[in-house]
Amino acid sequence: xxxxxxxxxxxxxxxxxxxxxxxxxxxxxxxxxxxxxxxxxxxxxxxxxxxxxxxxxxxxxxxxxxxxxxxxxxxxxxxxxxxxxxxxxxxxxxxxxxxxxxxxxxxxxxxxxxxxxxxxxxxxxxxxxxxxxxxxxxxxxxxxxxxxxxxxxxxxxxxxxxxxxxxxxxxxxxxxxxxxxxxxxxxxxxxxxxxxxxxxxxxxxxxxxxxxxxxxxxxxxxxxxxxxxxxxxxxxxxxxxxxxxxxxxxxxxxxxxxxxxxxxxxxxxxxxxxxxxxxxxxxxxxxxxxxxxxxxxxxxxxxxxxxxxxxxxxxxxxxxxxxxxxx
Numbered sequence: 001x002x003x004x005x006x007x008x009x010x011x012x013x014x015x016x017x018x019x020x021x022x023x024x025x026x027x028x029x030x031x032x033x034x035x036x037x038x039x040x041x042x043x044x045x046x047x048x049x050x051x052x053x054x055x056x057x058x059x060x061x062x063x064x065x066x067x068x069x070x071x072x073x074x075x076x077x078x079x080x081x082x083x084x085x086x087x088x089x090x091x092x093x094x095x096x097x098x099x100x101x102x103x104x105x106x107x108x109x110x111x112x113x114x115x116x117x118x119x120x121x122x123x124x125x126x127x128x129x130x131x132x133x134x135x136x137x138x139x140x141x142x143x144x145x146x147x148x149x150x151x152x153x154x155x156x157x158x159x160x161x162x163x164x165x166x167x168x169x170x171x172x173x174x175x176x177x178x179x180x181x182x183x184x185x186x187x188x189x190x191x192x193x194x195x196x197x198x199x200x201x202x203x204x205x206x207x208x209x210x211x212x213x214x215x216x217x218x219x220x221x222x223x224x225x226x227x228x229x230x231x232x233x234x235x236x237x238x239x240x241x242x243x244x245x246x247x248x249x250x251x252x253x254x255x256x257x258x259x260x261x262x263x264x265x266x267x268x269x270x271x272x273x274x275x276x277x278x279x280x281x282x283x284x285x286x287x288x289x290x291x292x293x294x295x296x297x298x299x300x301x302x303x304x305x306x307x308x309x310x311x312x313x314x315x316x317x318x319x320x321x322x323x324x325x326x327x
Contacts, residue, residue, distance in 0.1 A: 001024075001025040001026075001027050001046070001059075001060070001063040001065070001066050001067070001089075002014050002017065002024065002025070002026055002027065002066075002067045002069055003027045003028055003066060003067070003068050003069065003070050003076070003080060004027075004028050004068060004069035004070025004071070004076070005026035005027060005028055005034065005037060005045075005069065006026070006028050006030055006033040006034060006037055007028075007069055007070060007071075007241075008157045008241040008242040008277075009069050009094060009157070009242070009277065009280055009281055010026075010028070010069035010070070011037065012277075012278075012281040013067065013069055013094075013123075013280075013281035013284055013285055014026050014037065014041060014043075015041065015281075016281050016282060016285040017285045017288065017289075018041045018042075018043060020285060020289055022285070022288065022289060022292065024041070024043045024044075025043065025044045025045065025046055025063065026038050026041065026043055026044070026045045026046075027045065027046045027047070027048065027059060028047065028070060029047060029048070029049050029050075030047065031047040034046070034047050046059045050075070050076060050079040050080065051079075053079075053082075053083065053086070056079060056080070056083035057083060057086060057087060060083050060084065060086075060087035060089050061087055063087065063089045064089065064090065064292055065089060065090040065091075065092060065288050065291050065292055066080060066084050066089050066090070066091050066092065067092045067093065067094075067122070067284055067285075067288050068080050068091065068092070068093035068094070068095075069093070069094055069284070071095070071097070072097065073093060073095040073097045073099060073100045073120075074097060074099045074100075077093060077095060077099065077100040077103050077120070078103055080093075081103055081104070081107055081111075081118060082107070084116055084118075085107060085110050085111055085114045085116050086114075088114060088115065088116060089116065090116060090117040090119070090291050090296055091111075091116065091117065091118050091119065091120075092119045092120075092122040092284060092287055092288055092291065093119075093120045093121070093122065094121070094122065094123045094124050094280050094281075094284050095120050095121060095124075095206065096121070096124055096125055096126070096205070096206060097206065098204060098205075098206050098208070098209070100120040100121075100206070101120050101121070101206045101209040101210065101300075102209070103120075104118040104120050104300040105209065105300055107300070108299045108300040109299075111298055111299050111300065112298040112299040113298075114298070115298050116298060117291065117296045117297055117298055117299065117301055117306075118299065118300045118301065119287065119291070119301050119302075119303065119306065120206070120300075121206060121210060121302070121303060122283065122284045122287035122288070122303055123279065123280035123281060123282070123283035123284030123285075123287065124276060124279065124280040124283070124284075125150050125205065125207070125255075125276065126206055126207055126210050126302070126303060127279075127283045127287075127303040127304070127311060127312055127315075128150070128253070128255055128271055128273060128276075128279065128312050128318075129148050129150060129205075129207045129210075129211070129222075129255055129257070129271075130207070130210055130211065130214060130302050130303055130304030130305070130309075130311075130312075131271070131303070131304045131309050131310065131311050131312035131313065131320065132148065132255050132257050132269055132270075132271040132312065132320055133146055133148055133207075133211055133214075133215060133257050133259060133304075134214065134215065134304045134308075134309030135269055135309050135310075135320050135322070136257050136258075136259040136267040136268070136269040136322065137215050137217075137259050137267075138309065139259075139265075139267045139322070140259055140260070140261030140262075140263075140265055140266075140267055141261055141262070141263075142261060142262045143215050143216075143217040143259050143260070143261060143262075144217060144218065144219060144260050144261055144262045145217060145218075145219040145220075145258075145259070145260040146211055146215065146217045146219070146220045146221070146257065146258070146259050146260075147189065147191075147220075147221045147223070147257065147258045148207060148211070148220075148221075148222055148223070148255065148256070148257040148258075149189070149191040149193075149200040149222070149223035149224065149225060149255065149256050149257075150205070150222075150223075150224050150225070150253070150254075150255045151193045151198075151224075151225045151227065151253060151254040151255065151256075152224060152225070152226050152227070152253065152276065153227045153228055153251035153252065153253060153254075153275070154227075154228050154243050154247055154248065154250065154251025154275055155228070155242070155243040155247055155251075156242075156243075157241060157242030157243070157277060171204060172184070172185050172187070172202050172203065172204055173204045173208055174202070174208070174219075174220065174221040174222070175208060175212055175217070175218060175219055175220040175221075176218075176219060177218050177219065178218040180208070183202055183221070185202075186201070186202075187201070187202040188200060188201050188202070188223075189202070189221075189223055191223065191225065191256040191258075192256055192268070192270065192323065193225070193254035193255070193256050193270055194254060194270050194272065194321075198225055199225070200223035200224060200225040201223060201224060201225075202221060202222070202223055203222060203223065203224045204222070205222035205224070207220075207222050208220055208222055210302040210305075213300070213302060213305070214302050214304060214305040217259075227251075228251060242277055243275070243277060247275075248274070248275035248277055248278045249274075249275070249278075251275050252272060252273065252274060252275060253272075253273050253274070253275060253276045253279065254270060254271060254272050254273075255270065255271040256268070256269070256270050256271075257269050257270075257271075267322060268322070268323040269320055269321060269322045269323055270320070270321055270323055271312065271318065271319070271320050271321075272318070272319050272321075273312065273315070273316060273317070273318040273319075274315075274316045274317065274318070278316065279315055279316060279318070282315050282316055283303070283311075283312070283315045286314065286315060287303060287307070287311075290307060295307065
């Protein structure tokens with residue numbers, strides 16, 4: 001089941017799932033739009049809101065896996081995670097919001113008891129950065145410090161812009177010696193995405209939780225570099241659904257990581273991939289396909305931790321290149 005299937009990314013994910021031959025149910029709140037989408041894809045649709053448990057339970061009773069594409073996730077992740085645990089349904093989402101990952105941590109024990117997997121970030125930057133950092137960390141043994149940056153290019157979707165506005169926080173966090181601490185706002189650091197160093201600003205990304213969980217490094221910082229009109233201003237509700245296929249093709253994403261081991265050795269690597277809005281539905285549906293095929297573990301999991309560090313490289317034409325080893 002894909003919840004939020006009539007949204008910008010949800011529609012792409014639904015089309016991809018149908019093309020992949022998955023037994024698909026499209027879901028969300030808008031009955032009329034869901035019925036139209038269901039007819040166009042030749043699949044079942046189910047309309048239900050998230051303010052009461054009973055409709056969620058009725059909708060999920062026969063779903064093996066749920067992919068939540070409905071943001072802002074601070075509103076949808078909690079009721080759908082709880083519903084998935086009650087129903088025995090594996091939960092996946094595409095959240096770039098920290099709340100979804102904190103919820104997965106909070107519900108980890110309940111999910112394990114229920115035999116349910118919680119996999120937030122099954123598509124998007126968490127899948128990208130987890131694979132990138134994991135590949136670099138393979139070369140240092142025990143990572144001590146991870147600094148990772150995402151280059152966000154091109155336009156943002158209306159849903160992402162609204163989610164970002166509602167999730168803005170004054171706290172800029174980083175891991176320092178195993179403790180999650182507030183970092184000075186405005187901190188910048190240079191990263192090389194393949195065309196020379198550029199300035200990136202510190203942000204609180206969910207990768208702070210996923211990289212810590214997967215790699216156990218005591219020091220982790222996350223950064224972003226924006227190009228083009230990646231962060232819109234003005235009336236966000238007036239934005240188009242999202243970038244066109246042509247705009248996505250013209251704006252690839254990159255990421256850069258520096259991993260330092262306990263002995264002081266440093267490995268730098270870069271990732272190059274399709275636009276994030278193209279990568280996300282491809283990765284999320286591939287994750288769902290693999291979960292349905294039996295690749296699942298109960299509790300809070302990360303894409304790279306579950307599927308291996310090569311997961312991102314299995315999506316589209318994603319590449320990871322080790323740039324430099326320094327003793």
